[in-house]
Amino acid sequence: MNKNNQPLVFELSKSGRTGYSLPEMDINAQALEEIIPEAYIRKEAADLPEMAELDIMRHYTALSKRNHGVDSGFYPLGSCTMKYNPKINESVARYNGFAHIHPLQDPATVQGALELMYDLQQSLIEITGMDQVTLQPAAGAHGEWTGLMMIRAYHENNGDHKRTKVIVPDSAHGTNPASATIAGFETITVKSNEHGMVDLEDLKRVVGEDTAALMLTNPNTLGLFEQQIIEMAEIVHQAGGKLYYDGANLNAVLSKARPGDMGFDVVHLNLHKTFTGPHGGGGPGSGPVGVKEDLMPYLPAPLIVKGESGYELDNDRPYSIGRVKPFFGNFGINVRAYTYIRSMGPDGLRAVTENAVLNANYMMRKLAPYYDLPYDRHCKHEFVLSGRRQKKLGVRTLDIAKRLLDFGYHPPTTYFPLNVEECMMIEPTETESKETLDGFIDTMIQIAKEAEETPDIILEAPHTTVIKRLDETQAARKPILRYTKEI
Ligand SMILES: *Cc1c(COP(=O)(O)O)cnc(C)c1O
Numbered sequence: 001m002n003k004n005n006q007p008l009v010f011e012l013s014k015s016g017r018t019g020y021s022l023p024e025m026d027i028n029a030q031a032l033e034e035i036i037p038e039a040y041i042r043k044e045a046a047d048l049p050e051m052a053e054l055d056i057m058r059h060y061t062a063l064s065k066r067n068h069g070v071d072s073g074f075y076p077l078g079s080c081t082m083k084y085n086p087k088i089n090e091s092v093a094r095y096n097g098f099a100h101i102h103p104l105q106d107p108a109t110v111q112g113a114l115e116l117m118y119d120l121q122q123s124l125i126e127i128t129g130m131d132q133v134t135l136q137p138a139a140g141a142h143g144e145w146t147g148l149m150m151i152r153a154y155h156e157n158n159g160d161h162k163r164t165k166v167i168v169p170d171s172a173h174g175t176n177p178a179s180a181t182i183a184g185f186e187t188i189t190v191k192s193n194e195h196g197m198v199d200l201e202d203l204k205r206v207v208g209e210d211t212a213a214l215m216l217t218n219p220n221t222l223g224l225f226e227q228q229i230i231e232m233a234e235i236v237h238q239a240g241g242k243l244y245y246d247g248a249n250l251n252a253v254l255s256k257a258r259p260g261d262m263g264f265d266v267v268h269l270n271l272h273k274t275f276t277g278p279h280g281g282g283g284p285g286s287g288p289v290g291v292k293e294d295l296m297p298y299l300p301a302p303l304i305v306k307g308e309s310g311y312e313l314d315n316d317r318p319y320s321i322g323r324v325k326p327f328f329g330n331f332g333i334n335v336r337a338y339t340y341i342r343s344m345g346p347d348g349l350r351a352v353t354e355n356a357v358l359n360a361n362y363m364m365r366k367l368a369p370y371y372d373l374p375y376d377r378h379c380k381h382e383f384v385l386s387g388r389r390q391k392k393l394g395v396r397t398l399d400i401a402k403r404l405l406d407f408g409y410h411p412p413t414t415y416f417p418l419n420v421e422e423c424m425m426i427e428p429t430e431t432e433s434k435e436t437l438d439g440f441i442d443t444m445i446q447i448a449k450e451a452e453e454t455p456d457i458i459l460e461a462p463h464t465t466v467i468k469r470l471d472e473t474q475a476a477r478k479p480i481l482r483y484t485k486e487i
Contacts, residue, residue: 010049010050012049012051012055012059013049013050013051014050014051015050016050017050017051017052018050018051018052019051019052019053019055019056020053066466067281068410069280069281070082070083070084070085070278070280071084073408073409073410074408074409074410074428074432074436074439074440075280075409075410076409076410076411076412076426076427076428076429076440077280077410077411077412077413077427078221078223078382078384078412078413078416078424078425078426078427079173079221079248079249079382079413079416079425079427080273080279080280080413080427081248081249081251081270081273081274081381081427081429082280082410082427082429083251083276083429083430083431084276084429084431085276085277085278085336086276086339086340086343088339088343089276089277089335089336089339089340090336092335092336092339093332093335093336093339097112097113098112098113098116098331098332098335099332101113103326103327103328103331107310107311107312107313108310111310111311113331114304114310114311114312114313115311116334116335116338117135117304117311117328117331117334118304118305118306118311119338120135120288120334120337120338120341121133121134121135121288121304123338123341124269124288124290125290127250127254127255127258127341127349128247128258128259128260128267128269128290129258129259129260129261130259130260130267130290130291130292131260131290131291131292131293131296132290132291132293132296132299132303133288133289133290133291134146134288134289134299134300134303135286135288135304135328135329135334136288136289136300136323136324136325136328136329137268137286137287137288137289137324137325137329138284138285138286138287138325138329138330139270139272139285139286139287140175140246140248140268140270140273140285140287141175141178141179141287142287142324142325143268143269143270143287143288143289144175144176144179144180144215144244144246144268144287145179145182145183145324146268146287146289146300146321146324147244147266147267147268147289147291148166148179148180148183148185148212148213148244149183149298149321149324150266150289150291150295150298150299150321151212151213151242151244151265151266151295152183152184152185152212153298153319153321154242154294154295154298155212157298157319160240162209162210163209163210163211163212163240163241164184164185164186164210164212165185165186165187165188165210165211165212166180166183166185166186166187166188166211166212166213166214166215166244167187167188167189167190167203167206167207167211167213167214167215167236167241168180168187168188168189168190168214168215169189169190169191169192169198169216169217169220170189170190170191170192170417170418170419171192171196171217171220171221171222171417171419172215172216172217172220172221172246172417173217173221173246173248174416176215176217176246177189180215185212185213188206190202190203190206190214192220192222192419195224195375195377196220196222196224196374196375196377197220197224197226197227197228198216198220198226198228198232200228200231200232200235203232203235203236204235207235207236207239207241208239209239209240211236211239211240211241212241212242213236213241213242213243213244213265213266214232214236214241214242214243214244215244215246216229216232216243216244216245216246216264217245217246217248217249218245218253218259218262219249219252219253219379219380219381219382221416221417221425222374222375222379222383222384222417222420223252223360223379223380223381223382223383223384223425223427224375224377224379224380225252225380229262229263230262230263232263233262233263233264234263237263242265242266242295243263243264243265243266244264244265244266244267245259245262245264245266245267245268246267246268247259247267247268247269247270247274248268248269248270248273248274249270249273249274249381249382249427250269250270250273250274251273251274251352251353251356251381251429251430252353252356252357252380252381252382253353253380254274254349254350254352254353255346255347255349255350255352255353256350256353259290260290260292264292265291265292265294265295266289266290266291266292266295267289267290267291268287268288268289268290269287269288269289269290270285270286270287271285271286271287271288271333271334271336271337272284272285272286272333275336275337275340275341276336276337276340277333277336277337278336284330284332284333285330285333286329286330286333286334286337288329297317297318297319297320298319298320298321299317299320299321300320300321300322300323300324300325301314301315301317301320301322301323302314302315302317302323302328303317304328351430352430353381353430354430355430356380356381356428356429356430357379357380357381359428359429359430359432359437360379360380360381360382360383360426360427360428361378361379361383362437363383363426363428363437363440363441364379364383364385364426366441367385367441367444367445370444370445370448371385371386371387371389371390371424371444371448372385372386372387372388372389373385373386374386374420381427381429382425382426382427382428383425383426384417384420384423384424384425384426385423385424385426386420386421386422386423386424387400387422387423387424388421388422390422390448390451391421391422393451393452393455394455394459395451395455395458395459396422397414397415397422397423397424398414398415399458399459399461400424400447400451400458401414401424402458402461402462402469403447403450403457403458403461403462404443404444404447405461405462405464405465406461406462406463406464406465407443409440409443411424412424412425412426412427413425413426413427428440
């Protein structure tokens with residue numbers, strides 16, 4: 001029944017049709033009534049669609065084809081690193097010894113899983129230049145919060161109670177100020193200069209005795225490497241604050257540079273971006289956090305350690321901020337990341353970075369004559385364009401994004417970072433072929449020409465999708481997440 005007490009209408013349902021065959025029930029009704037409490041016994045049949053198995057299969061397969069994924073097309077969504085997720089990761093994650101174990105098993109019976117987690121921790125320590133890593137946090141934002149809670153515990157344990165502020169650049173990912181607020185800090189914004197870098201003079205002005213930490217993404221969300229990172233680290237450390245590295249997008253520095261060597265005290269990684277965990281459909285993520293030695297006592301418990309007789313869970317951690325996730329994090333994503341790191345090796349990871357940066361620069365240079373390039377410098381894994389030239393012709397970045405759907409592309413990230421007008425943030429990733437990159441470039445050039453000659457075709461886009469333009473406000477505020485007759 002729906003909310004108006006009307007029976008649901010299922011367009012594909014035919015009375016009496018079934019998609020299952022079960023043996024006759026061999027318990028009589030009276031016996032059932034004795035076993036099941038009265039309140040739980042159904043008085044009427046459930047209101048379910050009646051369909052054959054094949055028709056259900058076709059229905060769901062048709063729905064799945066309406067979705068866009070990395071396996072179906074190019075997905076240059078900036079800051080999200082929509083690279084190919086190798087299928088060997090999936091095979092390994094399905095091994096019986098990984099997929100069919102229980103988190104409450106005696107550690108002695110799951111040594112292989114603990115060894116994998118331990119080795120993954122060690123790999124991430126090496127990749128980031130940190131001293132210890134926890135795999136518990138479930139996503140990037142969760143890792144940020146975990147890291148900030150550790151910084152908070154560190155200052156409080158030193159009797160330093162006045163450090164209530166976290167400094168965040170104006171180009172930061174939205175989760176940074178949000179995590180700082182939820183961890184109980186006040187956020188202070190530091191400005192970017194005309195080169196898209198943190199303004200050092202502004203940083204000196206806002207840093208002080210009340211600074212708990214500076215949160216930074218490097219390369220930043222404009223795809224630019226913060227060249228004065230060593231100076232920034234000195235400024236913040238001299239004031240007694242800690243440096244937090246948002247390593248969600250490590251694709252531009254893997255095997256080339258390490259946050260630990262740049263002076264950072266805490267870093268989180270997104271295994272579901274850089275390390276090929278499938279994402280984009282709201283599936284599980286993993287946001288491990290690495291710390292330098294003086295923050296190690298505060299890491300979430302338990303930590304996976306190597307003892308005399310094998311791998312153990314270390315719960316004896318008196319200064320720990322506690323558990324941040326039931327059990328040990330999203331283990332299946334850890335298996336995928338481990339498989340990826342081991343199959344690539346250090347040289348493979350270096351090639352990832354080189355190709356990610358090469359692909360982004362290639363695309364940026366090819367598109368620069370047609371769209372405004374607000375920061376004309378070598379980029380790292382991604383770059384931003386501004387649609388202000390097209391806006392003067394009456395075509396906005398949102399319209400360009402919709403037009404791209406007609407060609408089977410997922411649009412880039414739009415209107416972020418906030419400090420670039422009509423922003424398009426494009427991250428091609430290293431796994432795309434030159435043919436794919438050229439196809440997207442040609443389409444973007446065609447759209448730039450349409451903006452001049454036939455803007456209506458862009459303004460009315462998308463033309464080829466099942467659903468046209470959504471009311472985005474209603475979709476966010478009043479989503480319809482289950483079947484109702486009213487649709
Ligand atoms: C994706 C991203 C995050 C947030 O990660 P989630 O796993 O979505 O919580 C944080 N910072 C940056 C720079 C990101 O790109």
